[in-house]
Amino acid sequence: MHPAETLPLLPFVLLLLLACILPSLSDAENYYRYTDCAPKNYTCRTMNFTVGYPFQIGTDRPDYCRYPGYYLTCTDDVLLINIDDGMKPFQVKNIDYGNHLLTLVDPNFAATTCPLPNYNFTINTTIFDYNDRNTMMIIYNCSTPQTSLPAASIYSIPCAEEMSGQYYYYRLNDEDSAFGNCVTVSPVFVQISAANLFIHGNLSFEDVMNEGFMLRWTAGKGWCSDCVSSGGNCGYNTVARDQQTCYCPNGTAIRNCTTGTVDSSKMRKRIEVFIGIGSGLFVCLCLIVFVLKCKKSRDILFCWKKKSKTSLCVESFIQKYGSLNTKWYKYSEVKRMTKSFTDKLGKGGYGTVYKGSLPNGHPVAVKMLTESKGNGEEFINEVASISRTSHVNIVRLLGFCLDGSKRALIYDFMPNGSLERFNFTDRSQIESTLGWNKLFEIVVGVARGLEYLHRGCNTRIVHFDIKPHNILLDQDFCPKISDFGLAKLCTSKESIISLIGARGTIGYIAPEVFSRNFGVVSSKSDVYSYGMMVLEMVGGRKNLDVTTTSSSETYFPHYLYKNINQYCVEACGDNGEAIEIVRKMILVALWCIQTMPDDRPSMSRVVNMLEGDISDLQLPPKP
Incomplete structure (x- = not known):
């Protein structure tokens, strides 16, 4: 055999050697992780506290010792x-x-x-x-x-x-x-x-x-106490994120340590030996890479990297959620389309939004998800939910990025931002920018979008976070429901949703989401959030000045039950058409925020109420 033909075999011989020695090297690494993840004491002013799993302070605790978000x-x-x-x-x-x-x-x-x-x-x-x-x-x-x-x-x-x-x-x-x-x-x-x-x-x-x-x-609940009581230190598996990882003196265990430990002095000697062997193997690999110049050898080396963690993650994601109608972009492509993230549009609860453009010049909004937020549930929820939708009042997802730890969602750009940017307590702004007719069109558009999510999809979607911040406006002020990070998917036959813990924004959360004593969680929970949002749009509740004494500036549902006619006149003056619009929105919203879910209308009924005659609407019972 020609010597040149034997060169491509050398990397595989070294790989076999590494396969024999890596289990012992893994023991050594786990011993270091066991010591790294031990709880440490800190002092902040006069407060003495312990930082252990899942928390981190500063940069002295590695990723495998803490859970993202704490x-x-x-x-x-x-x-x-x-x-x-x-x-x-x-x-x-x-x-x-x-x-x-x-x-x-x-x-x-x-x-x-x-x-x-x-x-x-x-x-x-x-x-x-x-x-x-x-x-x-x-x-x-x-x-x-x-x-x-x-x-x-x-x-x-x-x-x-x-x-x-x-x-x-x-x-x-x-x-x-x-x-x-x-x-x-x-x-x-x-x-x-x-x-x-x-x-x-x-x-x-x-x-x-x-x-x-x-x-x-919630991180480590149950199993972390078992780990500590068995002599280990709790940790975080950065690859299998849901795995209950317990670092022990003699290795890594699931949930808690096995009985018996390795003498620390023997462990240190093993570490020194393995470090020496590893250094020698590293030098050999460097020499081989330097010598191997033929194309065939390079191809073999590059094949080792062919299946990256990212590609495996994408394959698993697509297998779970089926074929997606959106394009997968690499992080380098996202960076190019945003010009290295130079034009920042805003920051929300789960990431930062930047303006960009596709290669064809189409303007887009790119939401980069915060890496430390959870285990990717928000990202999977949003892609899986919104990929199933196609409606004029639902924001369009054009693509996503899942490249290592980088996650991004790419939407149509909405030049008029979100409803949150409008100060609804400033009546002059409403009249000059939106007007009551346009505001009413927005209210109807959001209702149609929610009706589609609840009934128009093959897989029903409950949003769970309807609020002005998540309603985007295009160039014609047509509303688009966005941010499906908290959404829940259910089959068309399901009417009750199983939910662990509350989700949403305080002030918009339906009572049954916070406490099951009020009833079951269902699409009626979105109806409540929608009603609270409409009341905020009509009356500016969010921007309340707690020291004011003018009832016209302190709008709340209880006030409206006694003063709905007075408030409509205060808000609209002598504009009869606007008074009718505002009264209709208030009546529909008050129906939507009934305490018990069964007392609220469906979103289909809400659309009919908004598009119907106001004479058919009655003031609902006071919650």
């Missing part, structure tokens, strides 16, 4: 965690590893003597769960004192009165209607134990708010 920072001597990309991080007051609980509080509360919350936030339900140790506190703003209130259910907030001259009260649930001349300020989660202490006079209102609320983290 990133802690010590900023200005305050320990913080980000649970919503749309808001500032929350302060971490306590980490309870035994019960998997975080105690969180808005750090802005620490800078005020009477914290009155007024915000909506979304938690990433793939890594956090709401907790039954919390209760919802409903706060009311009243222009006069409420002297006849039952003391057993309504409680005064003295500090707020001293600050603003208004009268503030709260109750721990909202079963009764609003009272007197009061309007709802904002719902907020607090701990049940702290609220009870306040009721009995043992805590001030400020103390209750600064006690915060609790969230339960």
Whole structure:
């Protein structure tokens, strides 16, 4: 045999040698991972805390020691965690590893003597769960004192009165209607134990708010405790992400360590030997690559890389969800179409959006998903859901990128952005930019899009995150429903959806999604979110000023039941056509936000109500 013909065989001989030695090298690597993933103590200001799985602070814990999404920072001597990309991080007051609980509080509360919350936030339900140790506190703003209130259910907030001259009260649930001349300020989660202490006079209102609320983290639930009790350290398998990985002194186990350990001194000697062997093999490989210049040899080497992790991931994805009508792009192509991500359009809960263009010049919006968000469920949901749709009121997915850790979704570009950019409390902006007729067309368009998702697809889709931020507007202000990251797919025969944990945005979540005591979760949950969004569009509820005393600026459903005619006139002046449009939208929205799902109309019925005669609409029962 000619010597040149033997050269291509050398890499395979070395591969056989590596196959014999790699199991021992793997033991050595696992020993290092066991020590790397041990919990470490830190100090942030006066707070001493332990960072263990699934958390990370700074860059001293490798990827295999923490779960994506649980990133802690010590900023200005305050320990913080980000649970919503749309808001500032929350302060971490306590980490309870035994019960998997975080105690969180808005750090802005620490800078005020009477914290009155007024915000909506979304938690990433793939890594956090709401907790039954919390209760919802409903706060009311009243222009006069409420002297006849039952003391057993309504409680005064003295500090707020001293600050603003208004009268503030709260109750721990909202079963009764609003009272007197009061309007709802904002719902907020607090701990049940702290609220009870306040009721009995043992805590001030400020103390209750600064006690915060609790969230339960889901990563490692159940198995991580087994791992620690068996002598191991919990870890994260970056390839098989759902695998319950436990690093032990003598190797890697699933869920918990096996009995027996390897002496650390012997392990260190094995590591030194294997490092020497590995270095020698590496030098040999470098020499062989340098010598092998023939085309045949290069082809053999390149074949080793033919099946990358990315291609295998794409094959698995496509096999699971069938043939897709969208194009798969490489990350390099996405980078070219966005000109290296130079034109940023905005940032949402699951990624950043950039403007770009396809090779044919067609403008697109490219959403780069945050790598640390969950295990890819949002990406798979969005591609799988939206690839099944074709409707004028559903945003069109033109392609996706799944290239290693890089994930992107490529949509038609919407030049008028989202509904969120419009300040609905500014009536002059509505009249000059949209007008009540155009606003009504948007409301009808969103209803038709939801009707299509609930009934028009072969596979029914429940969106679970309808809000102004997720309604995009094209050049003609035609609405397009977007962001299917929280969507659920179900067959056309299913009417009830199995759902673990709440999902969506507080302020738009249907009651049954948060608590099953209100009923089953179904497409009626989208109907509720739609109704809350329409009320916000008509009345500007989200931009409420908690110190205002003008009822025309403080719109809420309870106010409308008594003052719907007055409000329509305040909003539209003497424009009779606009008054009829606003009244119709309010009546339909009030039907949509009924507390019990069975009392809400379907989206098909909503479309008929909007397109029908207003004389056929009656004021619904007050929830």
